[in-house]
Amino acid sequence: MTTETTTVTGAGDPRPLRLRPVVAVVERYLTLYRRLWQASVFSSFILPILFLISIGIGVGGYVGSIEGVDYLSWIVPGVLVSTAFQICVGESTYPVLGDFKWVRAYHAMRAAPVQPKDIVHGHLLYMIFRVQLSIVAFLLVVVFFGGLHSPWALATLPICALLTAAVVTPVTAFAATIESDSYFALLFRFVVIPATLFSGVFFPVEQLPVAIRPVAYASPVWHAVELSRAATLGRAPSWPIVVHIGYLLLWAVIGLLAARRAFARRLED
Amino acid sequence: MADQSLISARGLVKRFGDFTAVDGIDLEVAPGEAFGFLGPNGAGKSSTMRMIGCVSTPTAGELRILGMDPVRDGTRIRARLGVCPQLDNLDPDLSVRENLTTYARYFGVTRAEARRRADELLEFVQLSDRANGKVEPLSGGMKRRLTIARAMVNEPDLVLLDEPTTGLDPQARHLVWERLFRLKQRGTTLVLTTHYMDEAEQLCDRLVVMDGGKIVAEGSPRALIENYSTAEVVELRFSDGLDSNAQYAAKLDGIGDRVDPLPDRVLLYADDGDAAVAEVHRRGLTPASVLVRRSTLEDVFLHLTGRTLVD
Numbered sequence: 078m079t080t081e082t083t084t085v086t087g088a089g090d091p092r093p094l095r096l097r098p099v100v101a102v103v104e105r106y107l108t109l110y111r112r113l114w115q116a117s118v119f120s121s122f123i124l125p126i127l128f129l130i131s132i133g134i135g136v137g138g139y140v141g142s143i144e145g146v147d148y149l150s151w152i153v154p155g156v157l158v159s160t161a162f163q164i165c166v167g168e169s170t171y172p173v174l175g176d177f178k179w180v181r182a183y184h185a186m187r188a189a190p191v192q193p194k195d196i197v198h199g200h201l202l203y204m205i206f207r208v209q210l211s212i213v214a215f216l217l218v219v220v221f222f223g224g225l226h227s228p229w230a231l232a233t234l235p236i237c238a239l240l241t242a243a244v245v246t247p248v249t250a251f252a253a254t255i256e257s258d259s260y261f262a263l264l265f266r267f268v269v270i271p272a273t274l275f276s277g278v279f280f281p282v283e284q285l286p287v288a289i290r291p292v293a294y295a296s297p298v299w300h301a302v303e304l305s306r307a308a309t310l311g312r313a314p315s316w317p318i319v320v321h322i323g324y325l326l327l328w329a330v331i332g333l334l335a336a337r338r339a340f341a342r343r344l345e346d
Numbered sequence: 347m348a349d350q351s352l353i354s355a356r357g358l359v360k361r362f363g364d365f366t367a368v369d370g371i372d373l374e375v376a377p378g379e380a381f382g383f384l385g386p387n388g389a390g391k392s393s394t395m396r397m398i399g400c401v402s403t404p405t406a407g408e409l410r411i412l413g414m415d416p417v418r419d420g421t422r423i424r425a426r427l428g429v430c431p432q433l434d435n436l437d438p439d440l441s442v443r444e445n446l447t448t449y450a451r452y453f454g455v456t457r458a459e460a461r462r463r464a465d466e467l468l469e470f471v472q473l474s475d476r477a478n479g480k481v482e483p484l485s486g487g488m489k490r491r492l493t494i495a496r497a498m499v500n501e502p503d504l505v506l507l508d509e510p511t512t513g514l515d516p517q518a519r520h521l522v523w524e525r526l527f528r529l530k531q532r533g534t535t536l537v538l539t540t541h542y543m544d545e546a547e548q549l550c551d552r553l554v555v556m557d558g559g560k561i562v563a564e565g566s567p568r569a570l571i572e573n574y575s576t577a578e579v580v581e582l583r584f585s586d587g588l589d590s591n592a593q594y595a596a597k598l599d600g601i602g603d604r605v606d607p608l609p610d611r612v613l614l615y616a617d618d619g620d621a622a623v624a625e626v627h628r629r630g631l632t633p634a635s636v637l638v639r640r641s642t643l644e645d646v647f648l649h650l651t652g653r654t655l656v657d
Contacts, residue, residue, distance in 0.1 A: 101451035108448055109439055181435035187401055188429040189452035189500070190421045346362070346402045 098191040102199025103206075105182075110207070120167070121211040125160040126218055129153065132279065133224075144281065146226070146310060153224035154233065154305035155278035157215055161208045161237040162298050165244040166269050168204055170261050173252035177343060184344065193340035197249065197333070204245045205238050212237050227311025236308065240301040243325045246332025253339035272296045277303065297328045352377055352504050352535050353398055357407035360393045367393040369559035370407065375537060377503075380530050382550035383539040384643070386651050389556040391539040392432060395508050398537065400424050412503060425453060428497030432508040432539075434489050436481045442492060443468065443477040446499050453500040460499070467495040471525055487518025494525060505529065507538040511545060523548050543643040557651040567643055574649055575641040576603050578619035582612045582626065585634040594631070601625045615645070 129149065133156075137148030144151065176182040183196055212234055219225055251264065275285065276298035282290055293299045300321040307314035314321060353375040360368040368390040375381045383391040396402035398411060400420035409416055411423045436445050443464050450460035468474045471491035476484065484492065490510065497505055510526065511519040526549055530536055540546055546553050547567045555563040555570070563570055571577075580602070584594050595607035602616030616622035619638035626633065 097454050098452060101448075101454075104451055105437070105440075105448045108444055109437070112439055180437060181431075181433060182437055184431065185435040185437075185449070185496075186452055188399060188424065188427070188431065189449065190425040190454075191452050192421060344401065346396075 095192070095195055098189075098195040099198045099202065102186065102191065102196055103203050106199065106203035107206075110203075117164075117207075121160060121164050121207075122214050125156050125215060128156050129219070129222065129224070132156075133222075149222065150224050150226060150310065151306070152279060153219050153222075154309045155276075155302050157212065157219075157233060157309075158237065158240060158298060158301045158305050159273050159276070159278045160215065161212060161240055161301070162244055162269075162272065164208055164211060165204060165241050166248055166264075168207065169200075169245045169248040170252050170264065171258060173200070173249050174255065174258055174261075177253065178256075183340070187344045193344050194337045197246075197336045197340050200249060201242060201245055201333070201336075205241045208237055208241045209234060225309050227309065229308040229311050232308040233305045236301055236304045239322065239325045239329065240297060243297040243301075243328035243332065246329060246336045248332075250332060250335035250339045253336065253343050272298045275299075277306075297325055300324050350377070351375060351410070352412055353381075353537065354410045355407065356409075358394070358397065358404055358409055359406040360390070360397060360402065361405045366559050368397070371554075371556075371559075371561045373554060373561070373564075375504075375535065377535055378533050380536040380538075380549050380551045382546045382553035383537075383556055384541065384543070384546050384553050384647060385539075385556035386541060389651075390559040391556055392508055394556075395506055395537070395539055399427060399429050399506055425500065426503045428500065428502035428505040430490075430493050430497045430505070430507040430510055432512070434493055436489060436492060436496070438480070438482050440481065441478050442473060442481060442484070445481060445492060446496055449496050450499040455500065463499055463501075467498055470498075470528075471495040472521070485518065487514050487521060490514060490518070490522055491525065494522070498529075502534075504535045504537065507536065509539055509541070511540075511542065519545075543647055547643050555647060555650050562650050563646070570643060570646045571641045574646040576615040577617045577641060578615075578622075579639055579641050579645055580614040580616060580619045580622050580626075581635075581637040581639065582614065582633040583610065583635040584612070584631075597629060597631060598626065601629075613645075615641070 129152070133149035133152050137152075140148040142148065177184075186196055187193065216225065216230060216233065248264070251260075271292065275282065275289065275293050276296045277293060278298070282293040282299060285293065303314045303316065304318065304321050351374045353373065355371060355373045357370045357372065358368055359366065359370050371390075371394065383394060385391050393402065397404050397409060397416065400411065400416040400423050403417055412426055414423050416423055437448065440448060446464035446467060447457070447460040450463060451457070455463065465474070465477070468477050471494060473488060473492060473495070476488070481489065481492070494507070494510070497507075507526070511522050514522065523545070526536060530549070536549070538545075538549065550567060552564070552566050553570070554561045563574060565573065582594070584591065591607035591609065591612050594612050595605045598605045598612065598614060602614045602622045604615040606613040606615070614622050614626075623636055623638060626636075
């Protein structure tokens, strides 16, 4: 016997995760990815390697060592996390707005028994998969550069999964709220670029003036970089692990609620 | 009996802020019927369709789809609907077949079954040879047919088509009509909106004319013509003397049921067109051209919704 409960709001089925429609949404993304993956290889794999070579080896030659390790090893986790961050933002801006406005794929899903939150969950799961794929490829290359100093480096995978959830959900919520893609320019200028520059990717945030440091602490990227650096170098992060993880989780949960709300608003009236 | 209706609405209202898009409509759609919403732009057709499709919550009134409440059971209802929206929303980066198989998965159809149905439906809409091709290069008519095929992928009890042939060329429209007619023959219940009279006459067993959010007439195309128009219409064009067709209309007063002066011609609504023409000549008028034709839904439509352009 199946007992299905329903709510009286437009939200429908109250179960937090309805597997079948979510899997179907993920499958659509995977089918698209199978056709379009070549286009993403440069930005999500080759570009970060070029970064490592030019900055890690080139600039690293002048910097020498930092916090007791060679500069290349020091920036590996930073470049790793910032790559994950870039993929998350890239795949949650234009593609999401496009599926509302131009492709209208979300409207097509909505006409089927797929609820707005199923779409949000499916997109998030697909993004975690996408990012994990890039991180694995990145780690495989970096291990030959001698950039990983501890088996804990594998912990960067769950760390980046958590970062994905913390970044994809609020950005998706933003993309689902706006009407014009020109708002993305604001996001890139005032959020993405500062988050990349001031999150401990290329230098320790302690180098920043005290007044600017809170910007880094507020950025989920910095917390993921700290955790990843601790993992690849095999040492403790600067703050308690629980705090870093808790902060990322907070972004993920608030982001998820915001994204579900934004999708429901856009797809129902 | 209301319980057997696939769609049943009583006093259905949809408001957006101060604007009332649907203003208290009643309707019943029976299984196997081809039912049409006819009306000018902004009449409330699409808003009604969105409520029937369970993606828009009624502001007031009662609505039952497949015997269920669209607010509470929206997901379960949508599982049994096929929707062909006004704007194409195919996935341009997926192949033609993938558009169908991917969509079938949203309904929980197994992968093998999805492939089987996709091939069968592509055959049905005559796109088998494009199965592995991309969607982008397809013509408007082909995309429409693919969207109709996609709406059938869950073997729905009720198919909703919002302006299925708007923007298509005549050949493409006839092919879409022919496919929809086949669906109708198979017993599929079709609900469609259109502002093409010929489409409504071709496809609908029964239709309602909407204007300003209200239903202004209801019946079969034949019954609507009988009730709201005359059997025949005489179109007269004058090229001599008098300044305006209104002045001619005054001279024609009393011939037939109704005289409608347009800028370029005068329409005479009469059950016997030839007799009306004879009377025109008897009154000493000599129109430059005379055309006697049967009344169409267009005459009904323009009579009911007026000639003012709605933008």
